[in-house]
Amino acid sequence: MERKKKLKERIVIWALDPFHGRTPEHVRAALYVENLARILRAKVEPVFILSPNVFYLPIDYFVPPEKSEYITIAQRELNSLLQSFGSKRxxxxxxxxxxxxxxxxxxxxxxxxxKGRNAVLIFSPTQGRRGLPRFWLGSFTETLLMYSPIPIITVNPKTKAKLRFQNVIYPTDLSSHSQKTLNAFLPVAKLMNAKIHLLHGLQGSMTNATLAYEGLSDVAFNFYTQEMKRIKKSREKQIGAWAKICKSHGVNTTTEIAEDQTQVLDTVLKVAKRKKANLIAMATTSGPFENLMTGGITRQVVRYADIPVWIMHQQRRSSDGTKS
Known part of the structure; x- marks a missing residue:
């Protein structure tokens, strides 16, 4: 009689800071990640990382015996917080x-x-801070977005505690990085029994109103108008092909080309509200320098969205052939 192979247990890592105690944000996060793990048929492993960087302490504090004392205190606080949640997952x-x-x-x-735990997902709530007070957010979750090859799902204090994921918005620039991330997300969407709305924006393109305002000649006006029609038609064909791939994996999918002149962030949030989305899924490929200078579209969505955001960092090759 052949022995049945035991399936590996799926693990969701929850980045949890126990030193704030049982806050309303912790309770909402616990309910959310518990439901998420149920959908993914996974267990949740809460993890707290103790380092000088977390408490802004001199590195010589992290030597025996002080180091072991910090570990003991942190473990006690973590155990106490988890016990208060009482979840079997x-x-x-x-x-x-x-x-x-x-x-x-x-x-x-x-x-x-x-990675050593073969985690399928990292759940990392944010503090939802902006400007200088967002330093803590930049210290962990936003830095995690830049370096983790494991998909991340974030919620901030504004996030509505929706426990179902019927509608997912997938903003895309139609790049190969975004396509790889979509392919990686499809099994998750299927487990969620979710519908995906692929969203591509033509932000930065010149609409007829903008062109007329710029006072272009008739020849230039006609050229740019025709060029924009050609670009839109090409993008519609490409996003339609992506939708067919999604449907071939059993995921119901719709598409949209947004032509408004608002910022990408505003378009994503507006469409998410109109479609009554429960989740935003997207790729991130920006490096540290670009994130520092521009804030990064993904980081902006994480900060301002009032629904959870699923992110996967796609490594890209630099000019010297190395990955970032």
């Missing part, structure tokens, strides 16, 4: 200790652990 919490005094070093330790 939650595995025992884990405290990681890292001596790195940089955000990137701390994130690399966290990601290495998640």
């Amino acid at each position: 939650f595995l025992p919490g884990r405290v990681l200790c890292d001596d790195a005094f940089t955000r990137r070093g701390t994130i690399q330790t966290f990601v290495t652990y998640a």
Whole structure:
């Protein structure tokens, strides 16, 4: 008699800071990740990473015996918080200790652990801060977006605690990176029994009103008008092909080409509200420098969306052939 192969348990890593106690945000996050794990048929492993970077302490605090004392306190706080949730889907919490005094070093330790656990997803709530007060957000979740090869789902304090995911908005620039991320998301969408709305924006394109305002000659006006029609037709064909791929995987899919002149962020949030979306899924390929200078579309969506955001970082090759 052949032994049935035991399926590997799916793991969702929850980046959890226990030192704020049982806050309303923690309770909402716990309900959300518990439901998410149920849909994905997974267990949740809460993980807190203890490092000088987290508490802004000198690195010499993280040597024996002080180091072991911090670990003991953190583990006690984590256990107490998890016990208050009382979920059978939650595995025992884990405290990681890292001596790195940089955000990137701390994130690399966290990601290495998640990869070692074969995590299918990282759940990382944010503080929803902006401007200078968003430094903590930049310290962990937003840095995680840049370096984690494992998909991440975020919620901020404004996130509505929807426990179902029928409607998903997938904003895309129709790049190969975005297509790879969509392919990776399709199995998740199928488990969620969700419908995907593919959204592509022609922001930056010149509409007829804009062209007329610019006072272009009739020849130039006609040229740009025809060119925009050609571009739109090409994009419609491309996004339609993506929709067919989604449907071939059993995921109901619709498409939309947005032509308004608003910012990408505004378009995404407006369409998400109109479609009554429960989740935004998207790719991110921006490097650290670009995120510092522009804020990054993905990071903006994470900060301002009032629904959860699923993100996957696609590595890209730089001019020297290395991946970032």
